[in-house]
Amino acid sequence: MNAGGTKQYDGWTTVALLLTGGYLFMVVWPLITVLFSSVTDEAGFSLDGFSTFFSSRLYYGTLLNSLVVTVCVTVLAFVIAFPLAYFMTMFQVRGNRIIQILILASMMSPPFIGAYSWILLLGNNGLITRWLQSTLGLESPSIYGFAGIVLVLTLQLVPLIFTYLMGAWRTIDVALLEAAESMGITGWRRAAKVIMPLLLPTVLGGSLLVFVRAFADFGTPMLIGQGFRTIPVLIYSSFVGEVSIDRSFASAVAVIVIAVTLAVFLIQKYIVDRRTFSMTAMRPIEPKRLTGWRGLLIHGYVYGFLVLALAPLIVVVVSSFRNTLYGQFVDGFSFRNYITAQRDIFRYIGNTFSIGITALVLLVMVAVLVSYLTVRRKNALTGLLDTMTMIPYVVPGLVIGIALITAYSQPPLVLTGSFAIMVLALAIRRLPYTVRSTTALMYQFSPSIEEAAVSLGASKTRTLIQIVVPALAPGILAGAVLSWVTIITELSTTLFLYNTSTQTLALGIYAQVIRGQLGTAAALSTILLVLTMLSLLLLMRMSGGNREVRI
Template sequence: MSTRARFRPEFWNVVTVLILVVLAVLLILPILRVLMLSFVDAKTEAFTLGNYVEVFTRNYYLNGFKNTLFVGALGTLGACLLGIPLAFFTARFHIAGRTWISTLAILVLVAPPFIGAYAWIMMLGSNGFITNFFERIGISTPTIYGAHGIILVFTLKFFPFVFLMTQTALNAVNKSFEDAAENLGCTPWQRFYKVTLPLVFPAISTGAIICFVLSIADFGTPAILGRGFRTLSTIALAAYRSELGGLPTMAVTVSIIMMAISMLALVAQRRILAKRRYASALTNLPVKSKLSGWRNVGVHLFCHGVVLIAMLPTLVVVYTSFLQTKGPVFTGGFGLESYRRIMLDAPGAIANSFLFSLAAVVLITAVSALISYVIVRRDTPASGAIDFLMMVPYLVPGVVMAIGFVTTFRNGPVGIFGAAGLLIMIYFIRRLPYGVRSTTSSLRQIKPSLEEAAVNLGAPPLKAFLKVTVPLIVPGLIVGSLMSFITAINELSSTLIIYDSGTITMPVKIYLAVLDGEFGLAAALSTVLLLCTGVCVYAVFRFADNRDSAFV
């Protein structure tokens, strides 16, 4: 054997190294850049702790910190108060239209939160149609602006996380535990509180953590509904804009605090779960019972009422998009004027949204297949590190990543990307976990012997991967790509920091239209965005339903 052949690096080792390099450059480097800048004095560029001292001593930042925790915690609590009962009712009782409820919940989940905020302004704003209706009959109602409005939007937007995760866990609970509690004389409430709830606590806490992290990272909702109620996300963006031309030290300091809150929440959840065992045998699964009388009516009203109220903003947006307008003013009747306007005023935004999102999804599809193989098939410290790093984009707010990208790749030491390149790269790295998790799930169902047989027959590792593995994981790749596309095309917070006049996207155009009072234009663009999202959700359902057959 020649020396060259003996020392030829193994294919998957090279792939692992390349993946680590990509994650180091696009994920770790921007975060480290943000962290380092938070310890820099903007004037002297010397090391300082003054930025953190200012954040924790100046009322402007302290109020933003408290406001963020306040709306994040109460929004999460609201999501749990809706999601847990909804999950329990649909998992334990025969509910007419159960599939309809789950479908609407998922549609609520994938719709952009800032669109919901805008729709609530149309209903409960200073000139909202619900506000005007009550004023005509002499009843004064509070407007949607402020903390209560933000909490309402977070509650109705994020409760599906708690609902879907808790419902899955409830369907897997061993019925013997609940039967034993009933035989010992526990009331239905005591049985639920003392037995069922602790058994599904891991699912509830995971859904709650996701709600909390997304709430504190959300920019669009507090920016649209805040009206002086500032959160860390809006403060970070305002600080970044005020520091243009210099080092954005205060913006990155606020961003690091946002990231720290997310990580501390995740650590707290892990520590709580580590103290107890929650596993049970997947036998004697629960059987749904039938309700009757007022209980049946009440449960059905609650279940359908929650998802319909949550869907109300979407319906309002679509309805508003077909109202006749003259400029920013609604003139009565129906028409397509708003859609004509977006064809004239926003074709670039629509094209950019598709271009950047699709480019990112192509990268995600290719890279997630390789990463998934490394995670599932390569039991090495490097594969474990990659699996861990796939959690990081979930925890890092879009504002943090965007500032990291700008200060690293445009204004920093590696100034190689323009706005378009930055947007594609940030969509890629932030949405990569969706592709990886979906593809990993598919790959775990495939026996390694299929690939090993191809290698034993003389196929190189890359050819075996492309000819054998990739065709088998196509359903997972498609589902992951669609989910990546849904979230990428709706991205607002990171886009607001990076975009310029030539790279404006639909979410940014909608946000600016709402701020300018152009509600017809915003509604039409929002409807286009919702339609794209809805088509992708339908495709996800179809491919997810067919995944089992793909492995036969």
């Protein structure tokens, strides 16, 4: 300290300033340009975009549609996930560990792959549709519209709440359950009156993520929505419409989406802050053996959900080997889909790895620096930086994509379609989650070890590079693998930003489905699923099977 008792300016302050300036320029400024675009037109200041949206049922109805879908998906996901986590924790379910891995794996594929696979099952020419018509003479329920969107998103997002609940269950002491049982409260009454209040912060946290993902999902309603339009589809069609483009209107709708997600986030945060408490399981719950009809019902519930969750993925893999004619499936199996699309496959895989790995390296470097600054160098500047990194947490990926193309599609900095903007978009999208997980690791690392290194003559920078990072490397790498999975499956953030030279596997799959090339789409989806599974196996191996996964 100096004579005035204030902290001296040092190199870490420079790092904090550079990170804050970079974040303001790369994230905050693009979002400000969207806000500016929403209240201006060629003549100057204008609120016509908002006026148009709220004056037409065709437009504001998409917001109502999205809210109805999102609420239904969030409620259904919890209703399904809570019993699933309860059974998996309280009872000995056969194959428990494998089931958890498979449930997690089912969540890692993009939602639009789930939509596409259900088209293969229940579409107009789907497997189940044709079987019911030819064998039983029955007409299958349609996968298109509101019901189909809710089905696909619910199956996709149940594992998200399930993962949060499984982590929270491990903090409950069995003494609480025994105390409730001694008072005559058992079974579902105990789950509702004792366990549920304890898990409420976790449930709200998981539900917020489900809400944001369902509300902002573009691929699913685009593929199977048909006449049921949601707000992400409206934004997309307004921004890159075939008939007309109204970017001012699209920006206004994007601002409305941000307002909705921000309001939900603040409400969730307010409730959680009022009910925050800590638990430590001195005696973790010991699963009980299942016998009789109860065992059959519980196993039936767990395995039944697993079949529904994995069925779309299995269908995609099998369909990738079916013969096609003009993009449509015909009888017979072969490797034709892979062979005919091998040029595109190599290009998509090359782009996925080059863009994804570059984004991942950038992401990890920034996350480590931000975490170190916010934990070890606490001040107003690092507090601001920590708060800003949470912005993409509540801003949907589609809106981030619009913000980047609005800010960087004109001189002096034109990045649209470039490698750089794809890397930037993917890194921004995952940054809040990686920073939070790295910050949690940094809090667990004792400052005394760093102080010992400094006392022996090492600089703080050298201590971070040679002591802190290697000590936290297993956790950082495990988080990086999980970030990699979400990076390679990302669609909505990069939907406006790519060109043919920067098209990734996820974007390639979406393009092939839109073109009606179902066989090629299935082949590309299978490759993406294989990459996802291999990444998850690596994550499990690195974490020793004990790491709680936070999405």
